[in-house]
Amino acid sequence: MKLTDKILAILACIIAFNFVIFESKAQKFKIIKNSLKAATKNSFKVVTNAKIIESAIETQKYPMPQKALPNMGVLSTTKYINSPNNNNNNNKGIIPNPKNLHNGKIAPNFINSFNGKNHKISIHKTTAINRMMKYIKRTENRFLNYAKISSQSIDTADMNVFPISPGQIKIAEYLENELCGICKGSDATIIRSNDQYVYVKIPSNIKNKDVPSLMFMAHLDVTPETPAQNIKPIVHYNYDGGDIKLPAGIVLSPNSPQGTHLKNCKGKTIITSDGSTLLGADDKAGVTVLVGAIEIIVKNKKIKHGDLYFVFSQNEDIGRAADRFEGKYVDGNPDIIIDVDGNMPDKFSVENFTASMLNYHFIGHDTHPGDGFVNKYGDALTAASYFIGQIDPKKHPSASKDKQGYIHCYSMTHPTDSMGKELAEDYLVKVRLRYFDKNEGDTLRQMLKNAEILTAKAYPFVRIEAGHETMQYENIAYTMYPGTAEIITKSADKYGLKMSPCSERGGTTSAMMAAKGLRGGPCIYSGQQAAHSVYEWVCVEDMVRMTYVTISITKNVADMKKINEN
Structure with missing residues (x-):
C-alpha cells in the first residue's frame, strides 16, 4: 500500500472523530461509518481498531460522551502485540484494570451493554473503555491462535490406553509457553504433564482467613467425530x-437450531470455520476464558483469592479427561470445582446423568444349520439380537426425557482377540447406562441381568460373558460444595x-x-455454540463476559468461609 493511501485513510478517520464534537448523535454515527467505509478501501488494517470502537459505541448501544473524547489511540498503525512469549511490559496496559472495571461502574455497564442497555459514561472513563476494546481484540486473537491448532483426539476401542495426537502435544506446548x-x-506455578495436561496453581493472597480452594477446568482436545x-477460522465483525x-457452501442461520443464539449477537464479533471443518470452540472457548482470567488475576494483585487451580485436560471428547488427571498438581481435591465447557448462556448444570458402560460378549459356535441341534449350534448373532430385544422399549433413549434414565445398546460388532484378529463366530454388544436416581440405576441393571438370563435360557449353546461395569462419569450433585450454585x-x-441451575442429560469434565x-x-x-459440527461458532464478546464472570466467581469465593465438613 502506498504511503499516501495510508495518510488519507488516517485523515479520513481523524476528520470523522473531529466532527463528532459538533454533530447530533445520529449524524455522528453516519459520518464515522462513511469515513471508515472510505478509509477501508485503502487500508483495512488502519481502521480495524477504530471499527471495534465504532461497533462498541453504536451496535452495543454505548452512547458517546457529550464532549470530545480524549485521545484513545485507536487509529494507531502500531502492530498489535499478541505473542504468547512476549514479556514486554509495554503491552500490560491492554489488560483492563479491575480497579476501574470491577467497581460496579464501568465493567457491569459495558457488559450489560451486550444486552442492549444504555449507560452514560463520562470522559474520564474512556481510557477504561479503550482498554476494554483492546481486550476484546486480544481475546479474539487468543482464540484464533488456539483454533488454528488441530488438537483432535484419537478414539480407540481399548479404554486402557490414553492416545495423544501431535496436535494435542502442540497446543499443550503452546499453552505452557x-x-x-x-x-x-x-508466584504462579505452571506444569505440563507427560500426558499433556497443563496445570496452573496461584497461591492464596488472603492472610488469616480460611477460604475454600477453587479449581476451574477446560479441555484442549477437539472431537474426532467431525x-x-x-x-x-473466519471472523465476522x-x-x-x-x-x-x-x-x-453451508449456511449458519439464526433460525436454525445451530444458530439460535445468533439472535442475541447482532453487532458483535462472530467466529466460524469455513464450513468444511469444526471450529474447536468446544472447548477452546473455555481455554480462552480461563487464560484471560489468569492473565488479569496475576497482573492485578488487588484481586483477593484463595488457592486457585486451573486444569487444561486432554481427551475429554472421547470420555477420558479424568483418566490421567494428577491430583498432586492441585494439592489433592479442591473444594469448589467449575468446568467452563457449557453452551447455554442462561443456564449451568448442577446435576447430570450417572453414566456407565457395559460390554456383553456372546461366544458362538458355528456349524451347518441342518445339524444345529446335534452339533450344538451357537448362533451368537441371533442370541445378541434377542438380548437387545428383551430391553423394555420404554427404557430406550428415544423414550427418555427430563430426569428419566435409559439403556442404550449402541453397538454390536465382532470382537477381536489379543492379536487383533476378528472373531467371526462371536459378537460384542456395547451398552450405555444412564440415570439420575440411584434407585433407577439399580432397576436398569436388573433389567439387563434379566435379559441376560432369558437369552442364556433361549440359546443354551451360546456362552454369555458380561464385562465389568465401567463408570464414565458421576452425578456432580452428590458431592458439590455447598453454596456453589449461588x-x-x-x-x-x-x-x-x-x-x-439446570439438569444436564450428559456429562462434563467435572x-x-x-x-x-x-x-x-x-x-x-464458555461461549461455544453448535459443538461437534461444521456449524460450530463462538461470540468473542461472550468469551470476554465469561472471563469477567470467572474473576467475579473467584472474588466471591474469597469472601466465603470454608465449611468444616468433618
Missing part, C-alpha cells in the same frame, strides 16, 4: 443479524447474565472427575 509468559514474575484438519454463508448466579448477575473421586462441580457457559 503462553502461560509462562503471562505468569512471569508472579473433520478438524486445516481449520480456517459487526454481525448484521442475518444468515452467515460459509465458503464450504456463587455462580451472583457472579453472572453482576455482568448482566441471568444464569439458572462429572468425569467426580467418577474418579473428586468433588462434583457445575459446568458454566
